[in-house]
Amino acid sequence: MRHWTKFQLRLRSLFSRTAVENELDEELRYHVERQIDEDIARGMSPREARDPALREFGGYQQKKEECRDMRGLNFMENLLRDIAFAIRQLRKNLVFSCTAIFMLALGICASVAIFVFVDAALLKPLPYKNPSQLIGVFETGGNCPHCPLSYPDYLDWKKDNKSFTSLDVFSHAGFTVTTRAGAVPARGARVSDGFFKTLGVHPILGRDFYTGEDLPSAPRSAVLAYATWQRRFGGKTGILGQTVVLNGDPYTVIGVLPPEFHFEPAEPSEFWVSFHATNECDLRRSCHFLDGVGRLKTGVSFATAVADVKLIASHLEAEYPGSNKEQGATLVPLTDLIVGNVRPILLVLLGGAGLLLMIATVNVSSLLLVRSESRRREISVRAALGAGRTRLMRQFMAEGLVLVALGSVLGLAGASKLIRLLTALIPADLLAAVPFLNDLSLNAAACVFAGVIVLLSAVLFSVTPALRISLSGIAMGMAEGGRGSAGITWRSLGSKLVVLELATAVVLLVGAGLLGRSLALLLRVDLGLQPDHLATLYLTAPDARYGKDPQSIALERDVVRLMQNIPGVSSVALTTDIPVTHWGDTTWFRIIGRPWHGEHNDTPERDVSSEYFRTLGATLAKGRNFTEDDDKTKPEVVIVNQALANLYFPGQNPIGQHISGLSDPPKPIEIIGVVANIKEGPLDTASQPVLYFPFNQRPSDGFYVLVKTQQVEAELLPAMTSAVRQFDPDIVTIQQLSMADRIDQSQSAWIHRSSAWMVGGFAGMALLLSVIGLYGVIAYSVSQRTREIGIRMALGAQRESVHRLVLREAGVLTTFGIAIGLACSLAVAKLLRDLLFGVQAWDVPTLATVTIVLAIAALVAGYVPARRAAGVNPVEALRTE
């Protein structure tokens, strides 16, 4: 009640100002007149009575002010007036205001946008129950640090482990969906029955797999991803119980997953189907294709679990030496598995954006300092006219607040645009694998983050100039030409800020330089192939009609013929795995005629057609190529790459030697050629030994088709697809891409490219901002020293020496900035090492280039004010001051 009355009074004081003022006037006047009346009544003459009353009238305005203060009127009114005044001040100096607001907006925009990505990937918990208990489970073997498990191994691990409440497996699967319109491709995953229970995820519709539903005896069933349910089945609840045909097998739809569910290691997956161990690979202990995910028991440490699985692996190794020799075990927290790829780049980008924000705020505060310095007279005059120190400080705070408010509104608007732009820049394939980066926007967390930035910068921008007032004796500003200690104080503070800015810019520039050089080196990596004019696609044919070897070979010949019929095609080839993807799909071998103790020699295997190396533009270093006649009727042959020849046949000629699988007795395969290393795995990995077998000796009904042409390769892709489609509508084709695009969009290339460009962008802006900052400091210093320069010139100083004087100041600051920046960037580059390729943190060309670029930029920033200083007319300089 009382508070309400008080509030009403406040409102009245604020909004009915004239009425309140009039009342105040009237009240005070009544008092004076009553006093006069009283005095007259006591016998004074009207004149005598008037004097003391009027004397009191002299303090009339002051009394009114005190009353206003008591009503709490001044605070609100002053605030509004301060803000209005601040806006007027800022408008008067439009260049300054726009620069400051723009810089602030830039910093806020970059850091908030990057933060949204960091939040989505690294801060938001994964959409599972207690995600920290979830662990990725792998085998190790040969040169494969995170190998999948085989199904028989999985069953033993599940049975024998003491660390997990549950252990489940999943495997990527490519599906051909039979629809009324023909076969369409879809991605999916085969999972063991407890997969969703282990994750702690429940379908929003229907049910989860029941225990034992993944066994061959149970009917096949499928759980749909939410997006699949919406897109393919119109979001109808009637989908439950219906049948979908995947790879020719009928699956009953039993459930739909929640919309927020994602599981990066198996994405993109539309159909989550029960694992039915049926084919040869499923049942073979040496066929590794299952990734494990387990939930740790409470109280079991990660290290204990690692020891546990290693023990199981060693038991299996002893029990099944034929298949499990050298097969170890390893665990990775699921979180690392899911966000491990994007973590380094996101942290680097966040760091870059943070540094940019820092430069921007430092720059704005130093600009504010310069301005408060140039407004010394104004401040002194206002102080002399009765403005209190707090009142003056409040004025500066209002200006700071207005700047921050405008800057942050602009910055946030920019950030929401930038988020969309950055998402659009992620290739669709990559985005599908990191679904948590989809559909990002300015969420609550981002707003809190932005709020903290805004608050801190608001405090910084209000305090800096306010500090300036308390630094200087206010009255000193009135002294003619006064530039006492305050000017020097500011100059040293401003210089320190500029050194800080320059150092930060150096760090960003070095980072960008290192990342840029990494990218350049990465794109110049020797691929061992000619990626130009190569069109590629992947096709998979139904097993029922193409699964048998002669059928697959016939399919291969048909596909080659179809492609050759397309005008402009010069050669056609097939392979089971296309270059620049992975070093997986391995086989085991031994060399005949050498002692063998059961080692696996786990090595990537590719089954390629006879035209493969020619189409790819690879170089056959030794021996002969495959021919169409190298089929099952002929002795088995193999071509090895140079890395394999160097590793296993150092100083020998591998041609004519024989290798064998690990079968007993060995079946000899003759090495007929050595091919120069082809980059089968990601660009940033070293070459490994690879075995190439002729397609006709190891045929399959799913393979990549490569077409070399003289034309623009992308134009051939539709013709290639429709040729296959016309030949048999049940064959699905996916990944229609030129080889160059494949390399460009590969994860390693994309991560290096995006980090180089983004950090480069940040560095460019940082360079610009810090040079503006340097210019500001030098220009201010010159304006302060106009008289000194005038005297020097009057005493005979040459223009060159004045030039030198100013440039020396810029030079000293720049030298400090660069030196500190280089020292810091050595430390920062160590943090970058995950993203560096082929360059060291102390890469001399990069450091030298950055130094030169910054030195030149600083020279320009210093030259402009230096010219102005040298152009000073000594007579005028002395007269004006």
Add this chain to the structure above:
Amino acid sequence: MSKPTDLVQGTLDLLILKVIGLEPMHGWAIAQRIRLMSGDVLQVGQGALYPSLHKLEQNGWITAEWAISDNNRKAKYYTLTKAGRKALELETGQWERLSEAITQVVRAV
């Protein structure tokens, strides 16, 4: 002659509340009443009186309304509110304790 500004901090507020507690009155009358009741010892000038009145009003201890005064002119009359009466009791108690304590100290010498 003692000026109100020499009064112990907050004492003027107490005096005003006490006087208004007798009956609603305007500023000038408040000053007169304080002077009369103190036997011409306490003279409250308008310089201290009006800011104090506005502060008390802002605190919600007194309310103001315009009325016709004894000399037939419009004047602003202040009335004690319920909260003001409570504040008056509190302040009076405090003042009594304080003055008693001071008296004891002074007499003891």
